[in-house]
Amino acid sequence: MKPVKFDYHAPASLDEALALLRRYGGDAKILAGGQSLMPLLNFRLSRPAALVDLNRIPSLAYIEEHDGQVRFGAMTRQRMIEFSPLVARRLPLLREATKWVGHLPIRTRGTIGGSIAHADPSAEYPAVLTALDGEVVARGPKGERVVKAKDLFVTYLTTSLEPDEILVEVRLPATDAGAGFALEEFARRHGDFAIVAIAALVVPDGARCRAARLATAGAGPVPVRLRAAEQILERDGLTDAAIDAAAGRAAELVSPDSDIHASADYRRHLTAVLTRRALRRALRVAHG
Amino acid sequence: MADAVTVRLTVNGVEREGRCEPRKLLVDFLREDLGLTGTHVGCEHGICGACTILIDGEAARSCIMLAVQADGAELLTIEGLMRDGKLHPLQEAFREHHGLQCGFCTPGMLMTALDLLRTNPSPTEAEIREGISAVLCRCTGYHGIVRAVEAAARKMR
The missing domain is CATH 3.30.465.10 (Uridine Diphospho-n-acetylenolpyruvylglucosamine Reductase; domain 3)
Known part of the structure; x- marks a missing residue:
């Protein structure tokens, strides 16, 4: 047996699930797909009093x-x-x-x-x-x-x-037709969590950029929306120079931590490189 | 086991039943309670893929799912791959193309490849490599496995 003992509940409705959470007052964990929670349970890093399994609520x-x-x-x-x-x-x-x-x-x-x-x-x-x-x-x-x-x-x-x-x-x-998108990621092995990833969406309007959306994974304790970098593109269009400027700005907007996988400096560097790649590819996608 | 629960499911077309604690992992239930030891336990935290089986027709890792969650489900394990005493085309191809050496990852590799070929019957080499990257093999260097999946795909189309 790997996980610690817990009460197991698989409610058939959301109301039932909410009542169970109330009953355990913060000592229950919600079990969804389990692909992150189950490893934590197997290692006993997570030791909840109860699991409330949502997998038997088909309406979700x-x-x-x-x-x-x-x-x-x-x-x-x-x-x-x-x-x-x-x-x-x-x-x-x-x-x-x-x-x-x-x-x-x-x-x-x-x-x-x-x-x-x-x-x-x-x-x-x-x-x-x-x-x-x-x-x-x-x-x-x-x-x-x-x-x-x-x-x-x-x-x-x-x-x-x-x-x-x-x-x-x-x-x-929903994304409008004509928009370009890309997710660029760097990880040691495909399928691992990202060391850094950049999600990008651009809506070109001739030489202009009607809207740009950029956010990070792996470049800090929460995903970071790179609004100031988006604004460079919305102001200057999707030229190579504007993309380079936005990528440089992106690296200034994040405050990553160092850990076993990568240093903070490396993550900041990746933020710029992947922002540039994501924007270039998003633009290619937009132009079909 | 005062708090044991009954788990009823279908494994390889046969209805099975067992009693276990809710914290029992599906792979341990298969091996210890149902005696189906073909599914291997590797890393026990959802990384290595050795324990991959089909749950309601889709590949999933049985070390990061509770047995109680599989109540009512239809499972296919490595023991169910042979039909009428004949190896599955994937098994044949793995034998033919040196798709295994020590064999530890092979059950998970076969079940993962089976799901891959069902969702994508004509995968490119890159798609095969991406698909089987869900399972770690420390012997073959993957070349033989890729060739085996390519060969099986041709046969199964």
Whole structure:
């Protein structure tokens, strides 16, 4: 036996799940796809009194378009996102990011809600949520509230969600036709978490840039939206010089930490290099 | 085991049942409770891929899933790959093209390749390499495995 003993609950409804969280008062962990939580349990780094397994609540898995947003039930598997025609058409950046999430057997179980609520700053989905100004819906004892990406991530593995709240939906604005996108990532091995990744979206308008969106993974304790770098492109267009300037600015906007995988300086360097690559490729994608 | 739960599932077309604690990992349940030791336990934290099986037709890692979560599911393990006493085309190809040496990763490699070829029946070499990168092999250097998957893909189309 690897994990410590815990009470196991697999409620059939969200209300039941919320009642269980209340009952354990912060000592329960929510089990979504389990691809990050189960290793923590096996190592006994996580020792919850109870697991509340959301896998028996089928109403939490869906992908639908609504009011210009693509909405995902929190338990929608990454694999379903990878093969969804709606995502391919309306959120191509998310589709590309999904291919970087672990490996196919991980994506079979891993969920969009779990990946975002786990808030690993090196993960791809939080970066996409941040780049696209997405939001999540949290349900708690007092009902539902919408939390913007910029208000969600607090620090490493920590969100602003309360212990008695469950992330139930992820909302991302659909991408207009004509936009270009790219996710550039550097990791030691494909399928590992990113040392640094950059998610980029550009909407060219002739020689101008109508909108640019840039966010990081792996370059600090939370995903960083690179607004000042975006503004250079929105002001100067998508020229080589503007892209170089935006990449240089991007490196100034992050405050990465050093760890066993890479130094802070190296991460800052990667931020510039990957921002440049992501923007160039996004522009090529936009021009078909 | 006062808090034991009953797990009923279908493994390789056969209905099976066992009782275990909720904290029991699916791979340990397969090996210890159902006696299906073909699925290997490697890293036990979802990195090496040796324990990969098909759960409701899709490859997943049985060391980072609880047995109780598989209640009602349909599993395919390495023991279910042979049909009517004949090796599966993937198994044949692994033998033919030196797709294994010590054999430790092979069950996970085969189940991962099976899912890969179901989702993508004509993968490029790069797609095969990406697909099998979900499983670590320390013997072959992967070349034989890539050739085996290519050969099996041709046969299975």
